Amino acid sequence: MSASIETTPRGRTALAEVAVAWARRNTWTLGLIGLLVVFLSLTKLIQPNYGAPGIQGLAISILPIAFAAVAQAIVVMSGGIDLSVGPMMALASVTSAVLMKGQTELVAIPIVLGVLVLGLAVGAINGGLVVVTRVPDIVVTLAMSFVWAGAALLILNTPGGGAAPWLMAMISGPLGNPWIPKALIVLAVIVAVVWIPLRRSTLGLSLYAIGSHPLAAFRSGVPVGRTKILAYALTGFFSALGGLALTASAGVGAPVPGSYTLQSIAAIVLGGVSLAGGRGGILGPIIAVIVLALVRTDLTFIGVDPNWGTAIQGAILIGVVMFGSVLAMRKVRA
Amino acid sequence: MTGTGAARPAGTSGAPGRPSMAGGTLRGVIRDRPLIPLVILFVGLVAVLELAKPGIVNGNWVATTVRAAIPLAILGGCQTLAMLTGGIDLSVGAIASMAAFLMATLTIGQGPVVALVVALLAAAVAGLINGIGVGVFKVHPLIMTLGMSLVVLGLMSVYQLVMVQAGILIPDAIQWLGSDISFGFAPNSLVVFVPVAVLIVVGLRRTGYGRLLFAVGDNPIASRLAGARVWQVLVALYVLSAILSAIAGFLLAGLLNNATVSLAEQSVLPSVAAAVIGGTSIMGGRGGYSGTIVGALILTVLTTLLTVLEMPEAVRQVLFGAIIVAVAAAYTRVTGES
Numbered sequence: 001m002s003a004s005i006e007t008t009p010r011g012r013t014a015l016a017e018v019a020v021a022w023a024r025r026n027t028w029t030l031g032l033i034g035l036l037v038v039f040l041s042l043t044k045l046i047q048p049n050y051g052a053p054g055i056q057g058l059a060i061s062i063l064p065i066a067f068a069a070v071a072q073a074i075v076v077m078s079g080g081i082d083l084s085v086g087p088m089m090a091l092a093s094v095t096s097a098v099l100m101k102g103q104t105e106l107v108a109i110p111i112v113l114g115v116l117v118l119g120l121a122v123g124a125i126n127g128g129l130v131v132v133t134r135v136p137d138i139v140v141t142l143a144m145s146f147v148w149a150g151a152a153l154l155i156l157n158t159p160g161g162g163a164a165p166w167l168m169a170m171i172s173g174p175l176g177n178p179w180i181p182k183a184l185i186v187l188a189v190i191v192a193v194v195w196i197p198l199r200r201s202t203l204g205l206s207l208y209a210i211g212s213h214p215l216a217a218f219r220s221g222v223p224v225g226r227t228k229i230l231a232y233a234l235t236g237f238f239s240a241l242g243g244l245a246l247t248a249s250a251g252v253g254a255p256v257p258g259s260y261t262l263q264s265i266a267a268i269v270l271g272g273v274s275l276a277g278g279r280g281g282i283l284g285p286i287i288a289v290i291v292l293a294l295v296r297t298d299l300t301f302i303g304v305d306p307n308w309g310t311a312i313q314g315a316i317l318i319g320v321v322m323f324g325s326v327l328a329m330r331k332v333r334a
Numbered sequence: 335m336t337g338t339g340a341a342r343p344a345g346t347s348g349a350p351g352r353p354s355m356a357g358g359t360l361r362g363v364i365r366d367r368p369l370i371p372l373v374i375l376f377v378g379l380v381a382v383l384e385l386a387k388p389g390i391v392n393g394n395w396v397a398t399t400v401r402a403a404i405p406l407a408i409l410g411g412c413q414t415l416a417m418l419t420g421g422i423d424l425s426v427g428a429i430a431s432m433a434a435f436l437m438a439t440l441t442i443g444q445g446p447v448v449a450l451v452v453a454l455l456a457a458a459v460a461g462l463i464n465g466i467g468v469g470v471f472k473v474h475p476l477i478m479t480l481g482m483s484l485v486v487l488g489l490m491s492v493y494q495l496v497m498v499q500a501g502i503l504i505p506d507a508i509q510w511l512g513s514d515i516s517f518g519f520a521p522n523s524l525v526v527f528v529p530v531a532v533l534i535v536v537g538l539r540r541t542g543y544g545r546l547l548f549a550v551g552d553n554p555i556a557s558r559l560a561g562a563r564v565w566q567v568l569v570a571l572y573v574l575s576a577i578l579s580a581i582a583g584f585l586l587a588g589l590l591n592n593a594t595v596s597l598a599e600q601s602v603l604p605s606v607a608a609a610v611i612g613g614t615s616i617m618g619g620r621g622g623y624s625g626t627i628v629g630a631l632i633l634t635v636l637t638t639l640l641t642v643l644e645m646p647e648a649v650r651q652v653l654f655g656a657i658i659v660a661v662a663a664a665y666t667r668v669t670g671e672s
Contacts, residue, residue, distance in 0.1 A: 136615075138422065139658065144659065145655070146603065150652035151652060154646070154648040307491035311489050314482065314483070314487075314488060317484065318473065321471075322471045325471050
């Protein structure tokens, strides 16, 4: 392939150049896409009648985890970590479910927007505490995970509440073609509308800058504290989206979240986001979420006890990180 | 990843310039003798508890409180050791549950001695893998131990299905250790805890290995250049942490006379909280075990207090979280580190 590039006349389209440059910068993501294709084919091989309905179910089930992964990716890229993603999702889920119960379709719109603002606020509190107290982010967000989980339980003690029908319809079923799940479109649109403009702005650059080298960012005039709070607020925002997705897919609010915090961390690590900050993207973690879900699906199809799934997920997480660090060590030696 | 360096540029200018006499003394006390304010806080909580329900504080109360605090304090010890090196061990809950469940299921067929040995060995293997991951492959401790807890939990769930009809039995000796009380005020688990606590406290202060833990946490590169084999220190640390977790798991199983695959899962976050409240820094290099013990006692009394006040579980969680942030913030302020 490289040979053909060299012999291409100068008139070669800029698009191809951009694509090659992108591929070079995103080898990890490309590898993940390859892995995704492998697992999709494997699924089809194991279960020949796996088709559109399977894809639909997959898309709905991964939506909350995908939002959680995006939330975690943003804060980790800016050099932090947020262990309260799961509880924040639960808080958003119960708040939306309690408020929406028995309301008209129209009233549900401001409720959904309100929950998103709540997510921003809750995330900003996390970030504010990290910046103001200067306590390590692991400790702050671990502690705040108690607080948000408790708050969710205070709002709703057992699963309950309701969801507006349009919210539920928004993520279930196909859009036109039966192979295109609405949930995936929703995910793509929201990420495209919120993240891509942000990533291209000064703010997005600042996020990466404070993650990569806070002191250098500070000396270059980046308002480090403010940017950090904003990163946490965005994490809260995407966690709230994850919570809304939970409510929308279940029809009720769940005060005790699953292991979404763990799953979000697994996804971003697999997705190529460096825990040291400053490196990674949003696409990788989302693909990683799908791959992890497919692994579970495949295991069920070949009749493996679903309990193995947890162990295998953990083993994959450890294996990938070890692989990554071996690569990094070899690079240092070379 | 703990990106607190962000706040450093703004903070360094303010930290040294506070000559206030009274403030300085108080800061000095908290910095050099963190145990004193902690014990005061503990006594204050006990006083509030006595006010809330007069007559509750008696010999029996002391025994049950200490008994409940001991497994937490042992798990907190795991966190203290790991945090001194700048790490964290989130697999303590899974490993403790695994050890307790293995012991309880194997006791019926194999007898208690074999069961205990197998459980301890399994824990040690999990710890060894943690240590190799963190020490040799330089995986971040948070990820390594999180992944390990998933692996252990998954394997135990599978094992549980295999063993479903076998049933569980907690050996008499473990029940005696975990739940019985002697002389009306002394829980028998002190028999296990006192040696463990002495070993950790003295080990950290007086032995070369203890100093190595502090050194690795303070500056891993400097310790490596000074000739410390950092990876060996870390492997030993995580094996030790897993064995301590297993012991805590045995005591918990004895206390509850039950063992499940998620027996100690609820104790993971409180164990981190106990170490943080006790003054151990997650950044490494600062802390000690005596503070963690008081931290575990404080958390246990607080739980009792909230139960007495008939607060729902949710309020307890919110307060736990708020207290951890507040205490950690206070430590960060007085020690001036970031």
